[in-house]
Amino acid sequence: MENTNVQEKPKPCSPFSVFKWEIKQLISQVRVLLWKNYLLFTRQYFSTLVLILSPIFVCFLLWVIQRMVSSYIEGDLDYNPKLRDINKIKKCWEKDCVTIGFGLTGGKNEWSEYVINQVAKEHNLAIGKDIRIYSENGYKEFTDYIQKHMNQTRFGVVMCTKNFPLPDNDYLKEIPCGPVGEYSNYLYSLIYNFTESPINVFDRGAPDPLDENVAAVKLAIDKATLEFQGKIAKKQVPKLEMLLQGYPKTKNRLMAGYDSVSMTGPMFFFIPPLLIFGMIASEIVKEKELKLRHGLSVMGVSSTSFWLSWFITGLIISFISTNCLIISGYFFKFDFFLNSPYIIQLANFEMFAITMLMLGFWLTTVLNSAKLAYTISYTFLLFGIVLQSFLQSHLLTLLVHINELPSWAHWVRWGFTFYPGYNFSLIYYDIATKASSHPNYAERRWESGSEYAYENFWMPKSGYIKGFKFYIPPSIEVMQDQIFNFFIFVTMAWLFDHILPSNRGKSDPIYFMFTKDFWGCKRRKKRLLHEIEMVNVSLSDSEISYDDKSESSDGLRIEGLCKTYKKHWWSSSEDIQAVKPMHLSVQKEELLGLIGHNGAGKTTLLSMLTGLLSPSNGTAFIADYDISHDMDKICNIMGYCPQFNILWDELTGYEHLMLFCIIKNISKERRVNTVLEKLKEVDIEDAGDLLVGKYSGGMKRRLSVAISGIGNPSIIFMDEPTTGMDPISKRFVWKLIQKMKKDRVFILTTHSMEEAEVLADKIAVMVDGKIKCLGTPLYLKNHFGEGYKIELISKDTQKLWNYIEANFPTAHLVDMSGGSLVVSIPRTEAMDALRLYKLIESEDSHVANLIENWGLSNSSLEEVFMRVTEKIHHYK
Structure with missing residues (x-):
């Protein structure tokens, strides 16, 4: 290849210089991965806007709640209630509904007929439809009718038209109706459903409700009775009217002073950090599921760079989100934000956000499906909101800190200190009870806030509630618990990232931090005194023969490499030996083609050679570097085209190549030319600015081939590079591979016999994890054809x-x-x-x-x- 594609490699120098170069390499990788993350989030602009603007929406929602409560409190004030005219009976419009049902104790008389006719006339009610007479023989007949025709009559009136007998007693035998001396008794009972009358549920101290419609019926009957009496006496009677006026109402002391931010803030402000937690966790799992992280690892990106880039990404997004929240709090004039220092607010919100982010990192080391990550993230969000609805209670906060609690309750409270939301709520409670309105349970009223000063952060809270003493630790101690949780989650993420093979492609023992390799004290295996090359292997041979050659090699040498998948932690007959012990060497400018049926072990072999899998035994040397100990150095001189495309749909082809140019340490002056040259080599220069998600399958494979050649690698592995390509593109890539083969070791797997014959200098046929024969195409045809x-x-x-x-x-x-x-x-x-x-x-x-x-x-x-x-x- 041309020198314009040569990557910059460190020269042998002092340990300090090597360390300095490694730090420079780390910074360079983190910067380019941050650029990659920036492109991903800007291309997913809707999700990113939700993350950033969700605090504004939350503050707006709290403002709406506050306005609704304030409007209710203000609307409930009425120092001079208005007079209400209730002179009209409202007609019942439901089907088969009777507005007034009358009952008579002794048949009709002049008074009852006059009243019924007058009420119907004055209030436009039809007799027989809106007004009906249910009985003429007393209460029992009336009540029997009502019980047989439930939910049909709105108001009932029983008129006393005949003396009404009472149960036996020593005082009164009956109720007299009609004329009594010079006076007349006009008696009636008004019956209505009390439970349907309006009740003020927010004011339990109000008197029993008065139904205005009932009062209108009473007024109508009384007016008609007065007119009837005046008609008999031939006198002018006064006009009867009724006006209704309620009691003056002041503020409800249980509602006046309510602060929505103080009372519900821990639940609402819990949402933005959880959205960030879910979004970033899902993106990390997505990169793991699509093998994108493995691709970065093979191309030389360290796990430290990978995690650090995502942590900085989460830190930046959470910092922007937190400041949007605080600024929104100032804009809506919430006392919580106006009366407390910005630094303390930022510390509480930001520490909670990054602690949840670390919890998310830990979960990503366990999860392998982006869909499952989304599900768990939003389940965690819903569960967290429910839990926060309890933790936000000021009363509950006091109760769980009572000193006289049983021992099990103290253990539960201690366990909650490992939950970031609990610590966040405690600090929030400490600020809210000082900076904004909060309930005073001793005096049963709302107490206005003042100013939360820095010294309050170091002050505990204590007092009595219901006769029990409580003690709430100072916020500085709670913040220390939060920081402790942060480091716990970091440690767990770091540990699981090493010991679970789905993360780095290979797993370390749980005690890896105590090994010499972890601390840089690498033991190099004793090298064999021969190079191994298979020749003249027959189908019946069980052993592979080899010729001794020189000791040093610039190519690839495999020495007893094998891979066994164990069914149990102990060895058993159920174990699957994917690759049997293998000995092989490939020299510079030599292309070895690996062919074999599906499951023969080709991809497993390449995965071990590229560091994605740990070998069960044996090792291999690439340019004199041992894959068991020097994989970080090998990655710097290796190119890799995996079996499945390791590409981001949200990035363009140009951006992919630029990304790997920076990872491979190509100088700034050469990057643009290198990218353009690679695009031209694989004939996608016209689609360089197109998102990879819009590429065809063949275009993606060509881009993967181009990426494998970036940085002038000394060895290139290609796993079925032309899969999915049309014949023209396939031959185009063949020419490129033949060009790339110069001065390199090349390992290529394929299912195409034509491809193997055209490209390979030597062909190895793998069967059941073992190489059955090796040689040039002509040699194989002559010996095994x-x-x-x-x-x-x-x-x-x-x-x-x-x-x-x-x-x-x-x-x-x-x-x-x-x-x-x-x-x-x-x-x-x-x-x-x-x-x-x-x-x-x-x-x-x-x-x-x-x-x-x-x-x-x-x-x-x-x-x-x-x-x-x-x-x-x-x-x-």
Whole structure:
């Protein structure tokens, strides 16, 4: 390759200089990964806006709640209630509904008829429909009718038209109705449903409710009775009217002073950090699920750089979100924000956000599915909101800190200190009870806030509630618990990232921090005194032979490398040996093609060589670096094109190449030219500014091939690089690979025999985790092929074959169908092949007369593969 694509590598120097270079490398990788994260979040602009603007929406929602409560409190004030006219009876409009049902104790009289007719006339009620007479023989008949016709009558009136007998008693035998001396008794009972009357649920001290509609009925009956009496007495009676006025109302002392931010803030302000927690956790798991992190690791990105970039990303987003929250609090003039220092607010909100972020990092080391990560994140959000609805209670905060609680309650409270939301609520409570209005439970009223000063952060709270003493630790101690949780989650994330293989591709033992490799004291395995190269391996050989060569190598040397997947932690017969102990060497400017059926172990072998899997035994050396101890150095000189595209749909092709140029330490002056050169090499320069999510499958593979060659790597691994490509693109990539092969070690896996034959200098056939044969394509054809193949076209193929079989014992029938006869002769029997050739060409031969056409060919690589893998059937 051209020198413009050479990466900058550190020169051998002092330990301090090496350390300085590693720090510089770390900073460079973090910067480029931050740039990558910036592109991801800006391309997902809707989700990013939700993360940043959610605090504004939360503050607006709290402001609306505060305004609603304030409006209710102000609307409930009424020092001079208005007079209400209730002179009209409201008609019942429901189907089969009777507005007034009358009952008489002794049949009709003049008074009852006059009242009923007058009420109907004055209030536009139809007798028989809106007004009905249910009984004329007393209360029992009336109540029996009401019980048989439930929910039909709005108001009931029982008029005393005849003396009404009472139960036996010593004082009064009956209720007299009608004229009594010079006076008249006009008695009636008004019946209505008390439970349907309006009640002020917010003021339990109000008197029993008065239904204005009931008062209107009473007024109508009383007016009609007065008019009837005046008519009898032939006197002018006064006009009867009724006006209703309520008691003056002051502020409800249980509501006056209510502060929505003080009371519900821990629940609402819990939401923005949890959205950040869910979004970033899902993105990290998505990169793990799509093998994007593995791709970065193989290209030289350290795990420290990976995690640090995501932590800084989360820190920046949470810082912006927190400041949006605080600024919104100032804008809506919440006392909580106006009366407390900005630094303390920022410390509480930001420390809670990054602690939750670290909890999210820990979860991502366990989860392997982005869909599951989304589900768990939003389940955590919903569960957290429910829990915060309890933790935000000022009363509950006091109760859980009572000294006289049972011992189990103290343990529960101690356990809650490991939950970030609990610590956040405690600090929030401390600020809220000083800076904003809060309930005073001793005096049963709301107490106005003052100013929260810095010294309050160091002051505990104590006092008595319901006769029990409580003690709440100072906020500085609670903040220390929060910081402690932060480091706990960091440690757990770091530990699980090492010991679970789904994160780094390979797992470390749980005691990895006590090993010499972890602390940089690397033990190099003793090197063998020979180079290993397989030659002349037959199908029946159980051992692989090799020739001794020089000790040093700039290429690849595999020494006993193997991989076993254990069913249990102990060895058993159920273990699967994906790659059996292998010995192999590949020299510079040599391309080794690995072919084999699915599950043969090709990808597993490449995964071990690229550091994505830990070998069960053995090792390999790449440019004199041991894969067991020097993988970080190997990544700097290695290129990798994985089996599945490791690409971000939200980035363009140009940005992908620029990303890996920076990771591979290509100088600033050369990056742009390198990117343009790579785009041109794989013929996607016109789509360089197009998002990769819009690429076709073939374009993505070509981009992956281009990425593998960035930084002038000394060794390149390609796992089925032309999968999904059309024939033209495939041959284009073949030319590029042949160009890239110069001065490099090249390992390529493929299912295409044509591709292997065109590109590979040597081909290794893998079967069940073991290399069955190795050599050049011609060598494999000569040693493992069918030999010379002669295809004969004849009208009588059976007669022709009978003759050949009788005169050429070494001939072997490959196929006989459709007037075609295919015969093979071993390459060792060249004289038989020559005799058959002369026989076919002889014009006098009667055999030649049976042949209409014929052709001669060598064995194909596909036949070699089928024979080596024991999947070909011979016809005899």
